[in-house]
Amino acid sequence: MHRILEARFLAPDIKLFRIEAPKIARKRRAGQFVIVRVTADGERIPLTIADGDPEAGWIALIVQGVGKTTRLLNTLEAGDAIQDVAGPLGAPSHVENFGTAVVIGGGVGTAIAWPTAVALKQAGNRVISIIGGRTRELVILEDEMRRVADEVHPTTDDGSYGFHGLVTDKLQQLLDEGRTIDFVLAIGPVPMMRAVAEVTRPHGIRTVVSLNPIMVDGTGMCGGCRVEVGGETRFACVDGPEFDAHQVDYELLALRNRAYVEFERARLEEFERRRHEGPCRLERQLEELGREDAGSATPRA
């Protein structure tokens, strides 16, 4: 069991957890992830490690509540515990001094991009960060990014904050201004990553994306996370999760990510229905799931 030291919402449905995990905290490097099981009979989900402290022995995870498991996780508070956390998994980000590096995060993708932005800065890069969201409250980690990046450009699709437009519009603007860009890291929804790849391709800028396929074990054993990169089948969990943005078959990735969409929707609806039947019911359910402390499980609905 891994105790939660801190839990707070960064945006509606996006929550940051600091979790006790001393071994993982000692080993983790930017770009790596963990596999989490929230309860003793839950599914295994991959979550990127957003931050960590090897001395204090914690890692940070930033979770967007999109399905049953992530919503359940987001009901947990400091003092609660998570059943299983395995990692750090995947290959670390390839970090070197490229010159000027643009780090692009879309929505919760910013959480995944943030640790690599830190590593890029430490490696001597000039770091420009573009962090986008549909609307103002979905732009996360701006203060954290400002602490590491030389420039931060928040963008919103609806113009409610920062640059009015997509992250790719901002990237295009920088290129049109004649800015030198040596490296781009883009992490976010599949269409966003694909669009970034198309913006940088004509300029020949080295571009990397972090892929988020469905995983089960996360150690190379099942092959469920296979993606096609440059026409070759690769396993995101051991060969990635980062790959050359210009070589990825995004259409296949998007299709494969929808493989269980009906099942996921049904599970989520069932979860939300039960949750709205009242906190007592949820507490009972969590207790049945073997939680140590169900007392603080009142949902913030």
Next chain:
Amino acid sequence: MAEFLPPKERRLIPRQEMPEQDPRERIRNFAEVNLGLTPELAIREAQRCLGCKNPKCVEGCPVGIRIRDFIFAIVEEKFDEAARIIKQDNSLPAICGRVCPQEEQCEKLCIVGKRDRPVAIGWLERFVADHERERGIPDPEPPARRSGRRVAVVGSGPAGLSCATDLARMGHEVVVFEALHELGGVLVYGIPEFRLPKEIVRAEIDQLRKMGVRFETNTVIGLTATVDELLGSEGFDAVFLGVGAGLPRFLGVPGENLIGIYSANEFLTRVNLMQAWREDADTPVLDVAGRDVAVFGGGNTAMDAVRTSLRLGARSAKIIYRRSEAEMPARNEEIAHAREEGVEFVLLTNPLRFDGDENGRVRSVTLQRMELGEPDDSGRRRPVPVPGSEYVEPIDLAVVAIGNSPNPLIGRTTGDIAHTRWGTIVADEKTGRTTRRGVFAGGDIVTGGATVILAMGAGRRAARAIDEFLTTGVWDDPQVAHGTG
């Protein structure tokens, strides 16, 4: 007590039949197919043993169980004594009695088998182990001495468990590291409930716990900690690597990444480990009910996958294999069970490509007939395509069960451990010694995909060698036949 019959009368007893669930019934549940021998059946079967002076059967057993002695104990109705005899050489008899390919090992060499069907050694082993477990296994005896030495066992599959058992008996402190959240490796994620109930694996692991073995789950050696750290800051005196063959192989044909094409590892992991067959499971498996399933491969894993698909309600379930039945690596019993359950065997047939619909779901496979040509490196006749024999088979789900490649995680993070050009770890066959002092390896990570019992044999040999190394401090470099690359 049952009597020992004169040899002539022994020969008159036919091989007893294993009671099993009716095929029509069992394809609707995940409960075990073989129900186990009753004491009466077991004694009757044991009476068939000729009690050879120089028993050949033992030579066929990778862990050298004193087969004749335990069978005689069954005849004498000393079932606990039989269990004690088996456990001197095999720490996991309830598992081996179920999943060992006995027809290729002990039973193949049984003298009774020359004229009649051999003594059902595997079923008797299982009977003895089950009988003991059902009555409550006595707590294991503590080791006679404590060595004060610590051994890290990496992987909790058959190789790791058997190695850990022997090391604990020898008085060493053992910690087993497992990457997944549950212990047992392939015994829990791979082999289905209907062939090996998980409860049995848990009971065997509980025995190890009682012997003082500690288990750490969710620990991926190579990532959470490296072998260097185990031998350094973590303070272990030796390491055994029994991590299995990790990465599933695919066919390498177009369309293979369509939705609905699983590796056997993924399909079985979803259903077995993650319990996707349960109504309330959080881990999904693509809907198989009323659909057409094709499983590629001819080994035990292929049989496990195809029979699992039937239990999930498949309308049709096919084994598609490029050689003939004679070359199939699966145990005879698994092939027979699959056939009884309605699995269709499409032999001498090879996939050329998969095609899907607009949602990326697989809809059909293009197949090609093969014929057997000259023998290949493996000694089996090589399948060669029959020109013009291509045809399209509609399918809704495909499972690829053609084996695994070794997982690269340990090699990536640990120097000094030589790998072969196939990615397996170079290790001495007799001792499991790798090219790195203090590090031993055994099981599929050394041999490539093999069997539970071979992995257990390797684990036990390594345990002896580790004990010797810890006692004497002498390290010889491994004797290996094949080159590294």
